[in-house]
Amino acid sequence: MxxxxxxxxxxxxxxxxxxxxxxxxxxxxxxxxxEASCGDVTVDIYFEPDSAEVTKEGRAVLRAAADQAKGCQVDKVLVMGLADAAGAPGANLELSRQRAAAVTKTLTAIGLPVGDIDLSAAGQTGSVTAAGDNRPLRRRADVTLKLSTPRK
Incomplete structure (x- = not known):
């Protein structure tokens, strides 16, 4: 015991x-x-069909990416707008430009210092598989924050 x-x-x-x-x-x-971890941050922002409006969920993802960048120097922001194959190629290219611009505007509105921005638009390029199937997940903008440790 x-x-x-x-x-x-x-x-x-x-x-x-x-x-x-x-x-x-x-x-x-x-x-x-x-110390802040200042590695690059990449996120995808998805859109509704035929829309360039950043959704509530998209804003939350961008806010989280901006939070990850706090304490880091934002060297560059890369934003590429994409579109699916539904519709005319010219309209899809314009839609992908609008998506990239909307994401950039949202990043600025949430307070991310976005001095050097590289905006691009791919339209529907690459949106159809070899079998001819449409890729709906192409309704997005790819965003990369290029970060580095701040200079002291």
Whole structure:
């Protein structure tokens, strides 16, 4: 019986020490500022058919990307608008331009410093598979934030 109590006491002490380590590390995290991870961030923003309006979900994705960029220097922003094969090629090219512009406007509105922007539009190029099937996931804009560690 004494051995069981001793073992129980040892387990309790180890558990308390483990809890103390967790508390210490979370307290340290609140005090010590961690360096921002300034690797490039790439996101896809999807659109409704025949629309260049950034959706609520798209704004949330862009906001999350901008949050990841906090503490980093934004060297360049690459935005490529895309479209599916539905409709005329010229109209799809214009729609993909509008999508790229709408994403850029949204990034500016949420406060991301977007000094050097490379906007491009692919229209419906590449939107049909070799079998002739339409790729609906082409209704998007591809966004890459080129980030680096800020100069001190």
């Amino acid at each position: 004494t051995m069981v109590r001793g073992l129980g006491a040892a387990v309790l002490v180890v558990a308390m020490l483990g809890a103390g380590c967790t508390t210490m590390s979370s307290a340290r995290d609140r005090i010590v500022k961690r």
